[in-house]
Amino acid sequence: MAGASRNGNGGLGTRALLWTLPVLLLTLYVVPFAGVISWSVTQPEVGFGQYWRILSGGDMTNVFLRTLRIAVVSTAITILVGFCLSYYWVMGSRLRQTILEVCIFIPFWISVLVRAFGWLIILRDNGLANGFLMATRLISEPLGTGRNEFAVIVGMVHFMVPFSVFPMATVMRKIDRRILLAAHGLGADPATVFRKIFLPLSMPGVFAAFVMVLVFSVGFFVTPAILGGGRVVMVAEAVFVQMFQTTNWGLGAAMSVVLLVLIGAIVGLAYRLLGLRSFVG
Amino acid sequence: MTSHIKMVGVSKAFGAFNALNRIDLDIRRGEFLTFLGPSGSGKTTLLMILAGFEKPSGGMVTKDGADITGVSADRRNFGMVFQGYALFPHMSVADNIGFPLRVRGVDKRERQARVADMVDLVGLAGHQSKRPQDLSGGQQQRVALARALVFGPELLLLDEPLSALDKNLREQLQFELKEIHRKTGTTFVFVTHDQNEALALSDRIAIFNHGDIVQIDTPERLYSAPCDRFTAEFLGSINIFKLKNPRRQNGSIIGEFGGQVLSAPALEGAISSLLSVRPEFLDVREAGPASDEDGVRAVLRAQVYQGGSTILKLATADGSELIAMRAAGQAPCVEIDKPVWVTWPRLRGRLIPENSLSREVTEPLTTTMGGTWKITSNRTA
Numbered sequence: 001m002a003g004a005s006r007n008g009n010g011g012l013g014t015r016a017l018l019w020t021l022p023v024l025l026l027t028l029y030v031v032p033f034a035g036v037i038s039w040s041v042t043q044p045e046v047g048f049g050q051y052w053r054i055l056s057g058g059d060m061t062n063v064f065l066r067t068l069r070i071a072v073v074s075t076a077i078t079i080l081v082g083f084c085l086s087y088y089w090v091m092g093s094r095l096r097q098t099i100l101e102v103c104i105f106i107p108f109w110i111s112v113l114v115r116a117f118g119w120l121i122i123l124r125d126n127g128l129a130n131g132f133l134m135a136t137r138l139i140s141e142p143l144g145t146g147r148n149e150f151a152v153i154v155g156m157v158h159f160m161v162p163f164s165v166f167p168m169a170t171v172m173r174k175i176d177r178r179i180l181l182a183a184h185g186l187g188a189d190p191a192t193v194f195r196k197i198f199l200p201l202s203m204p205g206v207f208a209a210f211v212m213v214l215v216f217s218v219g220f221f222v223t224p225a226i227l228g229g230g231r232v233v234m235v236a237e238a239v240f241v242q243m244f245q246t247t248n249w250g251l252g253a254a255m256s257v258v259l260l261v262l263i264g265a266i267v268g269l270a271y272r273l274l275g276l277r278s279f280v281g
Numbered sequence: 282m283t284s285h286i287k288m289v290g291v292s293k294a295f296g297a298f299n300a301l302n303r304i305d306l307d308i309r310r311g312e313f314l315t316f317l318g319p320s321g322s323g324k325t326t327l328l329m330i331l332a333g334f335e336k337p338s339g340g341m342v343t344k345d346g347a348d349i350t351g352v353s354a355d356r357r358n359f360g361m362v363f364q365g366y367a368l369f370p371h372m373s374v375a376d377n378i379g380f381p382l383r384v385r386g387v388d389k390r391e392r393q394a395r396v397a398d399m400v401d402l403v404g405l406a407g408h409q410s411k412r413p414q415d416l417s418g419g420q421q422q423r424v425a426l427a428r429a430l431v432f433g434p435e436l437l438l439l440d441e442p443l444s445a446l447d448k449n450l451r452e453q454l455q456f457e458l459k460e461i462h463r464k465t466g467t468t469f470v471f472v473t474h475d476q477n478e479a480l481a482l483s484d485r486i487a488i489f490n491h492g493d494i495v496q497i498d499t500p501e502r503l504y505s506a507p508c509d510r511f512t513a514e515f516l517g518s519i520n521i522f523k524l525k526n527p528r529r530q531n532g533s534i535i536g537e538f539g540g541q542v543l544s545a546p547a548l549e550g551a552i553s554s555l556l557s558v559r560p561e562f563l564d565v566r567e568a569g570p571a572s573d574e575d576g577v578r579a580v581l582r583a584q585v586y587q588g589g590s591t592i593l594k595l596a597t598a599d600g601s602e603l604i605a606m607r608a609a610g611q612a613p614c615v616e617i618d619k620p621v622w623v624t625w626p627r628l629r630g631r632l633i634p635e636n637s638l639s640r641e642v643t644e645p646l647t648t649t650m651g652g653t654w655k656i657t658s659n660r661t662a
Contacts, residue, residue, distance in 0.1 A: 188355055
């Protein structure tokens with residue numbers, strides 16, 4: 001038996017390491033979440049009433065629709081900005097690459113809370129942006145850029161752009177420069193080389209970044225809570241409110257389950273369409 | 282043949298490093314011209330300037346008399362085959378080949394017809410819908426060639442296109458390349474560091490060293506009449522005897538080597554002390570030189586059997602080495618370490634100019650007083 005174990009997947013120590021992650025996931029995530037699921041169909045009474053409330057087209061449906069809208073819009077903007085940044089990073093000279101690396105990494109060191117408050121200071125009615133524009137007489141009254149969807153999207157894009165750069169830059173860096181040179185030499189002008197060669201070859205990175213950022217933004221909490229100021233409530237904040245302020249645990253739990261199903265659907269769809277390999281390179 | 286592309290005083294500097302020193306070159310219409318030289322000799326840089334990917338630091342490139350120095354690569358209408366092929370991995374074979382036509386706005390029906398013609402020319406029938414990564418190296422090479430020729434370029438540039446292939450396939454593709462050159466009549470400019478490839482394919486070869494074209498001529502003339510020691514040693518193997526006290530006598534140069542008087546027809550200009558003989562002209566035997574022959578004493582050190590021929594390595598009294606080639610069928614008649622004569626017909630001895638014609642000194646000459654040998658080709662399988 002000892003021999004068989006050695007010939008198999010290693011000894012007891014290796015197997016213990018192998019099982020650590022699944023056991024942790026099971027005890028710290030799956031089991032508690034099973035509790036959440038059970039609340040969603042038992043609180044306050046047994047049945048699917050809470051789910052019906054979410055799907056029936058009332059307030060809660062609006063929260064989900066708003067969340068999806070904000071997520072899709074901010075993801076699209078993030079990918080656009082991140083793509084330009086990745087292109088500029090990968091194709092640049094050494095100096096440009098170094099400067100961009102610093103610019104991409106520094107935001108990681110700053111807490112999401114601090115960054116949200118930073119944007120609040122800039123965007124609110126008596127904040128930096130409106131103050132500057134009014135002082136230069138470009139506008140006569142504040143643009144209303146604080147505490148609305150616009151502010152939430154600005155904050156979310158700012159948070160997610162650095163994350164979107166990595167999958168795209170990794171794929172772009174793997175594109176053989178000689179292929180671009182060949183296309184140019186065979187008669188394609190720079191715009192055509194970009195459209196027909198560079199863009200198709202970087203699409204795996206774009207898809208990977210898109211799915212990652214979309215999943216991320218559907219569950220955003222801090223940024224919309226601060227920059228939305230209670231007027232732009234997204235699902236995560238709504239769950240928080242149901243759980244801790246109105247103590248409607250059943251509704252909060254049902255929303256969590258729907259959110260999880262939504263994210264699972266996005267990931268599953270991406271997996272089916274693109275394959276997991278395009279995410280890990 | 283008429284002149285097609287002309288390069289006048291083309292130079293290229295990368296920082297303080299001169300990759301090319303004022304190159305003058307006349308490429309003739311329809312010829313197969315090879316740039317041959319060691320790595321770092323400037324041959325690829327010149328190809329990149331020709332293609333329009335690099336801007337020369339000085340000088341001018343003209344096509345049929347018109348200046349094209351500032352014309353970008355996509356407007357030059359030259360085909361190019363890259364080292365490693367650089368095929369588009371997200372396109373099928375047919376789309377790869379059709380790409381140059383698509384960017385030129387050729388309509389779909391004509392595009393398909395011309396792609397089909399190219400597929401036949403390079404022998405890729407049945408592979409049109411495959412992706413490049415599903416093809417073998419030789420097939421990828423053919424796709425790259427078809428893609429570079431499909432739009433009927435006036436000039437085809439090839440950057441070491443065969444270097445990634447194994448020996449047998451390389452030889453087969455050499456024949457195909459030669460055949461395609463004949464069929465299309467396009468001007469080919471081919472870059473390689475493989476002398477055998479250059480000798481096999483080219484109408485003319487330009488020998489590159491340290492950013493200069495040292496000599497440009499037909500393969501036969503380069504091999505039989507190298508203009509300097511670098512060319513002589515770079516193409517094939519050669520034995521070089523440094524003569525003591527070289528002097529003129531009846532239209533020849535004579536001088537001593539290892540106690541023997543050797544001679545060769547004099548060159549124009551200064552007296553040279555470097556007498557060269559190709560290994561295939563050397564005979565190794567016990568009898569001394571006949572009246573129309575020259576010879577030196579040596580001992581046989583080693584023999585290398587190569588199938589079609591045998592390479593003999595010999596050493597002269599002063600320790601310098603000689604290399605002789607014996608065709609198959611001639612039984613080796615000498616024993617290892619036994620004194621023998623190495624002889625050759627006097628007419629086969631050839632002087633090599635000591636002062637290189639190139640503007641820069643090429644390889645530093647070895648300090649051995651006598652002959653030196655060097656096998657430049659070590660690419661025996």
